[in-house]
Amino acid sequence: MTLLSEDQSVRPQPCRLPEPGKQTDASLLQHSTDYTGSKEDYMESGECAVFGAVEPPRRxxxxxxxxxxVMFGREFCYAVEAAxxxxxLLSxxxxxxxxxxVWLISPILGFLLQPIIGSASDYCRSSWGRRRPYILVLGILMMIGLTLFLNGDAVISALVSDRSLRSIWSIVVVMFGVVLFDFAADFIDGPIKAYLFDVCSHHDKERGLHYHALLTGLGGACGYLVGAMDWGHSVLGRLLGSEYQVIFFFSALTWGIFLTVHLFSxxxxxxGKDPSASESSSTSALRLLVSHSNGYGALVKEPVSPTLTAPVTDLRPRSFSALGEANSVTSSAKQPNKEAQKRMTFKSLMKAxxxxxxxxxxxxxxxxLGWTAFLCNMLFFTDxxxxxxxxxxxxxxxxxxxYITYERGVEVGCWGLCINAVSSALYSYVxxxxxxxxxxxxxxxxxYFVFGMGTSLIGLFPNVIATLILCSVFGVMSSTLYTIPFNLIAEYQREEEEQLKLQGSNKSPRGTGMDCAALTCMVQLAQIIVGAGLGALVNVAGSVIVVVLSASxxxxxxxxxxxxxxxxxE
Structure with a gap:
């Protein structure tokens, strides 16, 4: 979920109109006399010229x-990583x-560095745009991490002959690949959402987010489905060397193609490209509006020549922080201007x-609590x-x-996670x-209750059929975590706005941006808690069953x- 706010570096300046009775600009009179169409068409064309730069065209x-x-590809790779x-790592x-x-390092880095990455993207002056250079770099880092994660053991085994040294280097390379992939995959979501918001109108933003959500679910299901196949005995498995190389082939192919398509979509x-052109078109259009607005809402009855000290259109760049997807989840909740003008930093988030x-x-x-329970189960379910x-x-x-029996269990676990992805999509409609x-x-x-009861039954009665059936409760929890808390924030915001109206107060209501960013950061905090504590808990208990019981x-x-x-x- 991405928090969008507006930057204060460039402010629109007010228009200054001359005193009544002064000479009318010749160019203005020329514009007013040369146009032969109707006044309504003339006004509409002027409005389009003025506001076209603010509202992007329909897509x-x-x-x-x-x-x-790109969300399909990202979630596909995420599913492979989670499975x-x-x-x-154990192998x-x-x-x-x-x-x-291994799950502890990336969220700590994200917690500290996401506002910095977001701020740097806001002021990127690449000729390719502000967001796409960051998306490309993070996409390449994802590919490198995926390569080291799934192929590190095979590469080290081919290069190092000493068994003990080979084990150490395999652990280091695979862990580095996992951390690099997780870091890049977490960070890339912010620029992707900001890219969508930069190039789309308000209506298209909602449509775009709908397609993002749909393709995210499909990508996760397909990723788990690929992991559930027994590729070790297939033609591709024999050709590429092992099951992990086959999964890497599909993941790299999917991510490479869909990332490229996204970057050119x-x-x-x-x-800051060609500001003078937009300024001149906006200025002339505003002159047309003023000269022809002699009806309701007009400034004056006689034509006047506005002297503009700055461009009228507000072409301020939007900024984002990958700390949360606040606006994408709460598009109906409007953020007040004072809140929108604040740039998100780690300090401001903590203060919020x-x-x-x-x-x-x-x-x-x-x-x-919900995300800690969910991650306890999801990150270690295949194990x-x-x-x-x-x-x-x-x-x-x-x-x-x-070991072959263990691999078979991992494959069946991927089928369970695929059931989770499908049930999450279905429950969103229910x-x-x-x-x-x-x-x-x-x-x-x-x-929460359905998930807690389902995971407790899985832990107490670890049967294959029963476990696969109960995997559907994971989807209920997933859909709940992604929707209900943000809807509650939107309702709290609406309730506060109504109270202020009844009281007749001029005070601005709380902005949802900071609150949603703080809410979304609980996901990273939950990942830090799981990464720091669950391994020690498993070691003390001596069994992985404690993972499911902890989630419950x-x-x-x-x-x-x-x-x-x-x-x-209410």
Whole structure:
């Protein structure tokens, strides 16, 4: 989810009109006498000239879909990472107590560096545009990370003959690939959303975000589906060397093609390019408007010549911070100007969390509990299937029965995650029918409760068929986390606006931008908690089953918190 705000570096200057009675500009009289069309057509053409630079042109459905294909590729690769990170790390010899630490580095970097990356993108003066250079660089980093992650073990095995040294280098290379991929994949979402917002009108932004959401779900399902196939015994598996190389081939091909299509889908205007042309067209258009506006709302009855000290159109660049996708999720909630003019920084984000009203803070806490529960389960689910459900051993020799059984469990786990992606998309539509009956708080509670009960049953009765059926509850939780909290923030905002109107206050309501960014940062904080603590918990318990039971416990705690502390909105 991307927070958009407006920069203060360039402010529109007011128009200064001459005193009545002064000489009318000759050029203005020429414009007013040369036009032969109707006054209504003349006014409409003037309005288009003035405001065309502010509102981008409408985009076709095809271009918006091409723009959104990058989300399909990104989620495809994300699904491959989520399904295979833990099996790959364990297969190269990473100790069980350390395997969750790989998820710790990227969110810490994101928490600190995302505002810096966002600010740098706002002022990029590349001839290719402001967002696309960053998208290209981050896309290349994703490809490098994916290559090291899925091929690092094979490359090190070919280069290093010493067994102990080979194991150490394999762990280092694979972990570096995972961190690099995760870092780039997290960061690239901000520029992608900002690119969409820069080149699309308000109506097309909503359409574009709809296609982004749709293609994200499809990409995740396809990624898990590819991981669920037994490629080791296929023709491609024999040709490329192993199952991981086949999965890398599909992932790299998908990401490379869709990234390229995305970068050339919609032209992006470079920052500060040819400002004089836009200024002159805006100035002349405003003169036409003033000279012909003698009806309702006109400035004067007689033609006047405005003397402009600065361009009328506000061509200020929009800035974004990848800390959250606030505007993309809460497009209906309008951000007040004072809030919109603030640029997001790490310091301002922390201040927003500390100063926010109690009901917003409670929403952040419940979101943190939900994401901690969800990530506990999702990041280690395929490993759980391989070790607990199928009773395989990731540390066994790669040609042993125990390791082959573990790989089979990982493949079936990918089928379960594919079920999760499909059920998430379906439940997103079911939510609309349930909302009038149980409300937002009811949906919020139900999502946590269903997930908590489902994961507890999976942990207590680790059966293959039952586990695959209960994977559908993961989708319920996923859809809940991505929608309900942001809808609650929008409702809180609407409620505050209505109260201010009833009180007759001129005070500006709270902006949703900061609140949504703070809410979204709970995802990274949850990832830090999971990365720092879950590996030690597994090591103490001596079994991966504690992963699923921890997810269930956190989710049920979230249910209790929602019931007592989340404020209900009519």
């Amino acid at each position: 076709s459905r095809g271009r918006l879909i091409l723009h959104g294909l 295979f990170v833990t099996p790959v 190269v010899g990473l100790p069980r107590s350390l395997y969750s630490l 919609i032209p992006e205007q470079p920052l 969390i500390v100063d926010m009203p109690s009901h917003y803070r409670c929403l952040c806490v419940s979101h943190l 759980f299937m391989g070790q607990i459900v199928y009773r395989g051993n990731p540390y066994a020799d790669h040609n042993s029965t125990a 939510q609309r029918f349930l909302l009038p009956y149980i409300g937002l708080k009811g949906l919020y509670f139900m999502g 416990t956190m989710s049920l705690f979230g249910c209790i918190f929602i019931a007592f502390f989340i404020r209900y909105v």
